Amino acid sequence: MRSIAGRVSPGTGSSSSLRPRPPVALYLHVPFCRSLCPYCDFVAVAGSAARGPSSRIAAFLDALVVELGLRADALDARFGPPGPGRQALESVYFGGGTPSLLPAETIAGLLALVDERFGLAFGAEVTLEANPGRDERGDPRALRKAGVTRLSFGAQSLRPAELRLLGRRHRSADVADAVAAAQAAGIGSVNLDLLYDLPGQSFADWIETLEAALALRPDHLSLYALTLDDPDAEGLTGPAGDHLPVASGARAWRERARPRQDDDRAAGQYHYAASVLARDGWHGYEISNWARPGHESRHNLAYWERRPYEAVGPGAHAFDGTVRRWNAARLDGYLAALLPAGGGAPALPPGGQEQLDPAMAAAEELILGLRTDRGVRREALLALPAGSSIFGWALAGELVELVQLGEDARVRLTSRGRLLSNELFSRLV
Numbered sequence: 001m002r003s004i005a006g007r008v009s010p011g012t013g014s015s016s017s018l019r020p021r022p023p024v025a026l027y028l029h030v031p032f033c034r035s036l037c038p039y040c041d042f043v044a045v046a047g048s049a050a051r052g053p054s055s056r057i058a059a060f061l062d063a064l065v066v067e068l069g070l071r072a073d074a075l076d077a078r079f080g081p082p083g084p085g086r087q088a089l090e091s092v093y094f095g096g097g098t099p100s101l102l103p104a105e106t107i108a109g110l111l112a113l114v115d116e117r118f119g120l121a122f123g124a125e126v127t128l129e130a131n132p133g134r135d136e137r138g139d140p141r142a143l144r145k146a147g148v149t150r151l152s153f154g155a156q157s158l159r160p161a162e163l164r165l166l167g168r169r170h171r172s173a174d175v176a177d178a179v180a181a182a183q184a185a186g187i188g189s190v191n192l193d194l195l196y197d198l199p200g201q202s203f204a205d206w207i208e209t210l211e212a213a214l215a216l217r218p219d220h221l222s223l224y225a226l227t228l229d230d231p232d233a234e235g236l237t238g239p240a241g242d243h244l245p246v247a248s249g250a251r252a253w254r255e256r257a258r259p260r261q262d263d264d265r266a267a268g269q270y271h272y273a274a275s276v277l278a279r280d281g282w283h284g285y286e287i288s289n290w291a292r293p294g295h296e297s298r299h300n301l302a303y304w305e306r307r308p309y310e311a312v313g314p315g316a317h318a319f320d321g322t323v324r325r326w327n328a329a330r331l332d333g334y335l336a337a338l339l340p341a342g343g344g345a346p347a348l349p350p351g352g353q354e355q356l357d358p359a360m361a362a363a364e365e366l367i368l369g370l371r372t373d374r375g376v377r378r379e380a381l382l383a384l385p386a387g388s389s390i391f392g393w394a395l396a397g398e399l400v401e402l403v404q405l406g407e408d409a410r411v412r413l414t415s416r417g418r419l420l421s422n423e424l425f426s427r428l429v
């Protein structure tokens with residue numbers, strides 16, 4: 001349930017970076033959850049908006065269909081209709097929130113609409129994020145029949161005390177059941193999201209979760225350090241912001257939790273996981289992501305490779321090669337624009353956009369490319385105004401290494417560089 005918004009070929013050069021292109025991927029954000037986790041900054045709503053007589057789910061789905069139509073019309077006007085002259089989507093990603101709360105028939109209906117309006121390539125990757133709890137994981141057989149090829153479970157931990165601390169509804173046994181059911185249903189790829197640097201989490205606690213997760217034989221692991229941001233303070237929660245305001249209880253939880261995190265411990269936990277996974281043949285293809293060979297997420301790779309993607313739903317981010325655009329997070333504004341009272345014409349939801357200039361595009365391409373194990377072309381880094389001094393500094397500090405991949409001399413992060421990547425990235429912008 002992440003967005004950097006999104007998932008260009010690392011270092012494929014920047015010539016394509018500033019030309020608008022039709023999307024190769026589509027993200028759909030489903031903002032409903034059974035309950036809210038106090039650390040969560042994703043666009044999620046719970047309580048009466050997500051269940052019972054006041055549920056907004058039906059209205060949201062109507063609005064989502066309208067937005068898909070409006071976005072498809074706009075793409076057709078810019079690039080022509082999907083067909084021989086325009087590439088079909090290579091991936092679709094249902095993120096949230098908890099998209100597994102939607103019935104499989106609803107997912108099937110949305111995928112049929114996506115195919116009709118955007119074109120969906122044969123063999124496209126279709127990911128659905130799911131929570132492992134019995135009443136929120138969905139039916140993997142029905143989801144597979146609907147067209148889902150990849151399930152991504154928000155496990156976060158496999159230790160009961162940590163799941164309680166995080167306010168999660170599921171138990172560790174639910175994670176095992178959910179993965180087993182997905183595998184039995186023939187879902188092609190199963191991912192587990194896990195969190196480290198939890199408040200008070202010892203090194204041994206992390207090893208316990210990691211080993212329990214590996215015993216379930218997932219195909220993909222996303223390992224994230226728990227980040228406790230303050231989107232209100234960052235100015236991201238206004239009417240056009242892509243985040244929702246933080247509730248007072250969640251704010252108090254984060255204030256209690258922050259002192260119990262530890263950067264050095266987090267670095268050790270990351271390094272341990274990376275070593276174990278490399279030893280066992282996993283492909284660490286991005287700073288936070290490991291796959292069994294062949295199970296890399298094509299959708300996420302599109303984000304890191306700066307390929308264009310479309311996005312719908314509250315808080316969703318899109319990129320067309322030149323402009324980064326987002327929908328505002330607030331559900332009320334989303335519904336009001338797309339389902340206007342009194343039967344007026346629907347309009348695209350509120351939000352914002354940022355036009356990238358060549359310098360921003362070049363920096364972004366380097367940062368995203370360096371996140372991946374392919375790194376970036378050395379010439380692309382040296383082309384920055386301060387490129388050679390940054391390269392020299394990073395090389396001397398053992399943050400990057402020079403490797404030859406095919407005909408390319410490429411720069412990529414070392415394992416120390418992965419841990420200190422933000423320090424390097426801040427010098428590139």
Ligand code: SF4
Binds near residue numbers: 001033042097154
């Ligand atoms: S279930 Fe996931 S999206 Fe929903 S509140 Fe918890 S962390 Fe956020």
